[in-house]
Amino acid sequence: MDPRGFVRVLVGALGLRIPVASKAGGARVHALSSPCYCEVRLPNFPVETAPVPLIPSASPVPEPRNIAASFYLDEQALQKLLSASCLSLHSSCLEISVFTARQGSSCGLAEGALLGTLKIPVSFEWTEGIPVQIHSGWSCIGKDKSQGRCPGAELHVNIRVEADPRFMFQFDGETALSPQIVQVQGKMRQPIFSCKFSRDRSFRTRLGQPDTPRANGWSVSHQGDKDKDRKERKGWIVVIHDLSGSPVAAASMVTPFVPFTGSDRVSRSNPGAWLILRPEPTGASSWLPWGRLEAWRERGGKGKLGLKFQLIPEGGGVAGTGNGVLVSEMVIPMQKGGEFVVDTGRLKTEASPCISPVETPQSSGDCSFNLGLPIASGFVMSCKVPGERKSSKPTVQLATRHVACVEDAAVFMALAAAVDLSRDACQPFSRKLRSELSQSMEDPF
Template identity: 65%
Template sequence: MDPRAFVRVSIGALGLRIAVASKAARAGVHASSSPCFCEIRLPYFSTQTVPVPLISPKSAAPNHRNIAACFYLDEPALLKLLSPSWFRSAPPRLEVVVFTGLQGSCCGVSERKLLGTFSLPVSLEWAEGKTIQLHAGWTSIGQGSSKGGGPAGAELHLNVKVEADPRYIFQFDGDPALSPQVLQIQGSLKQPIFSCKFSRDRGSRLRFGLADTPRANSWAGPFSEKEKERKERKGWLVMIHDLSGSPVAAASMVTPFVPSTGSDKVSRSNPGAWLILRPDPSGVDSWQPWGRLEAWRERGKWGLLGLRFQLVGEGGLGGIGNGIVVSECVINCKKGGEFLIDTVRFRPGNSPAISPVESPHSSGDCSFNLGLPAVGGFVMNCNVHADGKKGRPLVQLAMRHVTCVEDAAVFLALSAAVDLSIDACQPFSRKMRKEFLRSESSS
């Protein structure tokens, strides 16, 4: 598998100190009442706003492993930034603009105050694919600095690094419910690398050795099959096979998607769930849980899909308290969106630092880590189709998390489950697509 070149620009180890306390007071900077934050800007990318902790002049420098923000640039984005035709007046710059006060505005009036700005020009060395430390340490942003606006003696600590961060790109060659091939994309080349098999046959758990996974709860009462389909969605299974036809990952619906009381929608309080599985290295017909994906519809008229994904610890079966949440997001069902795992953008418990998060080992001798501070940042993303449409998930996966095909396969199984959750969570008053209404015998 050949990766596609990406560059990661990371900004971290943020801290602010002001040498003389009286000057800090006159500037309105008080650790207890005036929080500090910064806007990190790069042309053509969304501004990222993050807090900046105040540090005592006698304290040690911030931890260099604490990443505050990242930008990811592929070759077209780099060429656009470096093209002189786009910037006739001045070259593009990475800017870190520091403020004190509250983010946003009140009654249209901003309550923030500019302390200063740190900036670096975008240069050709960004495109060389090497690890480059552009800045590390303290720099003055107060009065007397090139763009100072704050008190004299105001200093910002930050690390800015550029490094290669290649990705594998895959695309389902059709809706996951139609059992498509999965292609790897490298430029204009599209090469089959996996196949996807969707099934509604509840008995398939036994054939594929999933009998030890949690079973979906059955509804009580003398319902007909059609009545059951209108009241619950369960038994969905996605198998990912390699080119030899061997199963290398699976997504099994282990908690049925059922409407909440007095509603026709799946609620946050009772979400449906998928278990993402990988082959157990001890046997062909045995599987181990790798992660758990929960999905629901948010309350309100806007049609929002809620998703939460957690890694499952060794020996666990994905209980709420038995995993590490690494992604939680809301997607507009009418427009579609993106499911993302990024340890910088999502931190469990809103921790200011990246928490160590280790994934279970892959099958065989393959293994990888998610969210370790040394390699924190982007892990994977996939697009999510809009409600009522068929999806063809496009999946991007950081190369550093892939050492064998099973590593990529579990993320593809997760992506299929994310995509199918749009259908599983649609209101029960609507008729399901025919792919989900086949009889058990035809699955």
């Protein structure tokens, strides 16, 4: 089966050059002291906001690897943009509006005066699947009416479009009901994995995690009695199996989910946590930590789910959370749901060229588990999180460049399962858990 076609639109290398004083909304703007930001818009997508650094005239152009905004379009979304352009008098455009900001707000930015807007039309070049540089360099974004010319207020930006194919997977049922996981391509659904949910602590011992309060610096939970479900949620385990029945990844709840003192919610100060595990690549019957997912419930009447995922570096061991590399942290509204996303292009890390996309993975015994997430920029994976009390059959999208074989995808399925179950683990303790989550089940092997 082929991966699903996506393109990503990257906006970066932002810089503002104002060599002389200019007017904006009646206020004088100085090139070296006025804070600025931009809003990047693409039709049918949320607006993205980013700071725009001021560049002195003699300074070099901004670094093109500094990504300010990114948009991901599948074939349907791209065709919709192009069709709208054909049916109307105006082309669909990527718009970058630059504002001066007033200082003094809590986040350092407030609504400011518009300096100008740069518009880049959406074109059929975007559909070819070949990396295309749509725009690069300095552009005038406004005119000084008193002088009738561009006064030097210029925006530097680099806009490029490149293919970003993805694999799409879906759990065929609720995670706690141990469903199959299929790969989806159009109307075709091909079984790839199965997952097994359990609350049986015997599996933890098989993973090499001693049945003690702490193991190698990570807290390890124990199987609780049914009457303790309202006081703590612990011992949940999901094991991902390949089609031959061999376990290829796992998510183990290693820090119990307990309510904050005086409340019925899991707090950010004391989150529950999962350890995402993978087998030794050498084929030995032992497991290695791959990542750590923390989850909690934000304050507020409507409720929000907080998620934080850290990747454990190759050979980094499990000495503690300080060894993890943060690759995603977000808050998802539980009333309507959202998406958990790992996108390293949005992280404040040193970027490097991405690995080239690979063909549809085939099962093999020689798999690369050093997936390069801390350094490879761009989309990695996403998992839909439905609203609270809604049925959940997680849909996972995974960038092909991070998958050298089928088994490489398994850890992401384990991560998606942990994200999905965190929705239940973080629900108020005044509510009763579903029966499949509140009773011991058989051994996940």
